[in-house]
Amino acid sequence: MKLTEQKSYLLIFTMLIAVILLSACDGSSDVTNDSSSVTINVAGVKGGAVYIDSVTPKVTLSGNVDNNYLIQITLDGVAYEQSTEISSIGEHTLVIKVKDSDGIVVETKSITFEISDSLDSISALAFPTAEGAGANTIGGRGGDVYVVTNLNDSGEGSLRYGIEQSDDPRTIVFAVSGTIHLKSQLNIKNGDLTIAGQTAPGDGICVANYGTVINANNVIIRFMRFRLGDATNSKPEVDSLWVNQSENVILDHVSASWSIDETLSVSESDNVTIQYSIISQSLNNSYHHKGEHGYGSLVRGEQGAEYTFHHNLWAHHNNRTPRPGNYLSYQEDSVGLYADFENNVIYNWGGSHGAYNADKDSVSHYNFINNYFKSGPDSSSKSYIFYEQAAKAEGYFAGNSLDEDEPSDPYSLVKYSFKNLFGQSESAIISEYKQTSKFIIGNVAVTLERADEAYDNVLASAGAFPRDDVDIRIINDVKDGTGNIIDSQEEVGGWPELESTTAPTDTDQDGMPDSWESNHGLNFNDSSDASTDQNQDGYTNLEEYLNYRADKLLNS
Incomplete structure (x- = not known):
């Protein structure tokens, strides 16, 4: 059984030797030297990770590189020929050295990793149905248990207190249901955390009034609602839920809506999965200083960052459903973002398209596979699924459906517009853009369905359960082709009342009744x-x- 596959993307550099760059970074810091200004980049091996079958490290240099540099690689102390599979069981140490023309070592990088023939040595997934780049997140596994007993903004027994009071591994469970009306932004800065919304007795939990920001590593959130809204009139130009500068995060069966910026975004992070979630009805013409700004998801990353979005629903956004890209230019980051969008449903974007990349001089790579796009009342009659403006990007598009039509040429659903051609013809850039095989992203592959099957599955299963009136209305809008982009949550009734039932007896307060x-x-x-x-x-x-x-x- 194979836990991971090698990236299929190859980029050949003209140097003294041919070096091959794959998409994933090794997760450890690059070793640099001021005198040489050379950085060693390694892909295909993640330091300390456990693999099944074999791994193939790939090495490239960046920075001030000329043809006089030589790369020397040893595996367990023995000379290693690059691109040779490593398949022997056990721990291995890979050492990469860069030598100048005088044979002096100017850079060194060492990576230790393990290959196993058994899944026994691999930690269980975040939960059995976890998939994609964030599937190996363990959250608060084995740590303390904190019980939320009230809906207060802060203080003992509140959700905020459970998030902030410790940086030890912990799992947050609920003995109450209802809406938590925040008085300030909810910041998750202490990682090794699981928030188990599925434990709430009754209708579940909603976080309202202010945004929630995840700025921590190793976080699992399941069955929670994040509905910002405009009730505070404080012009908080934030997402309802934002994963920022975090590693190893998985959000499952989350419902996010009524944002005044993007609704659910991921940026400058790595190993993130968003799955089976509903991302709906951002507030278009609200308090944002730019005016109309009703957006779905900003999905930006760099230096080999890996994100997976699968089996989610984006509905009723003016744009960014989603909007992948990279904050860094290609000179700063030649590796780029790797984002996987599979089996999502996208409904009622504003105008001709909802998904696009406008980071014109940055490197990004993405899969759009078997997604179901359905135009709505706010969509143009002449729509396409993606607007590509980044000449350094690459995309793999396959099996996507637009208004129940899956064209024989999957790239006929993509529109291109490049302001900077970097000395190439537009036709050459488009030819390089169109990938013939998918990028392998994350250690756990998404269980892929046809677009029409994903449509049924998402409408039946996405979002926080039990579903509240907001999600029920959104699902019915998608089914019936109704609903619209809104400017305030008051247009659709505001926050529904979430009733709480009596929590089951838990004598030892360990989270289990x-x-x-x-x-x-x-x-x-x-x-x-x-x-x-x-x-x-x-x-x-x-x-x-x-x-x-x-x-x-x-x-x-």
Whole structure:
């Protein structure tokens, strides 16, 4: 069984030797030297990661490079020929040295990694249905448990207190349902965190009034709603939910809406998955200083960052559904973003298109595979699915449907407009842009469906459950071809009331109800059993309960 595949994208540099650049960085810092200004970039190997079968490291140099430099690579102390697969089981050390014309070593980089023939040595996924670049996130696994007991903005028992009061691994569960009306932005700065919205008794949790920003590593959020709105009149030009400068994040069955900037965005991060979420109805003409700014998702990354968006619904946005790109120019970043958009549903964008890249001189790579685009009342009758303005970008488009039509030429759904051709003809740039094979992004592949199958699946399963009136209305809009882009949440009734029921008894406050513990041979007077793994499957006993709760919500 293979856990990861090598990137298919190859870029040949004219140097003394041919070096090959693949899409993923190794996750460790580049080693640089002021005198040589050379940086060693490695792809195909992630330091410390566990792989199945084999890995093939690829090396390139950037910076002040001339033809007098030589690269010397050793594997476990023995000379290694680049592009040779490494398949022997165990730990390996790869050392890359750059020598100048006098044979003096000016740069060195060392990476230690492991190859395993068994999944036993691999941590369990974030949860069994986790896929894509963020699937290996473990959140608060094995750590403390914090119980949210009220809907206050702050103070003991509040969601904010649970997020901010510790930087130890922790899982946040809920003994209450309802809407949390924030009094200021909710900042997640302490990682190793799981927020388990599926545990809320009743209708679930909504975070309102101010945005939520994830600026931390190793975060899992499931079954939560983030609905910003304009009620504070404080002109907070923020997303409802923003993943910024974070690594290893997965958002699953999240509902986000009513933003005054983008609704759910990811930027300057790595190893992120957004799956089975509803990203809907940004506020178009609200308090943003630029005027109309009702956008879906800004998806920017650099230096080999990997993001996966699959089985999500974007609905009723003026634009950016989604908008991938890269903040850095191609001179600053020759590796770029790797973003995967598979099996999403996109409905009622404003004008002729919703998805585009306008970072004209940056490097980005993306898959758009088997997505279902459906124009709506605010969409132009002459629509296309993507507007490409970045001459340094590359795209793989396949199986996408626009208004129930899947053309034989998948790139006929893409429009191009390049202001800077970088000395090439437009036809040459377009030819290089059109990729013949997908970029392999993330260690866990998305379970791919046809676009029409994904449409049914997303409408049945995306978003926070149990669904509130907002998501029910959005789903019906997509089905019926109705609804529109809005300027205020008041146009559609505002925040619905989320009722809470009595939380099940949890004597030891370990996140698992007494009844669950009794039925599974655990001790409801001993909180320590939450962090143990009774059946040795990689998930703690608490995670087994959280996964059960998620399945129950989706199947009820």
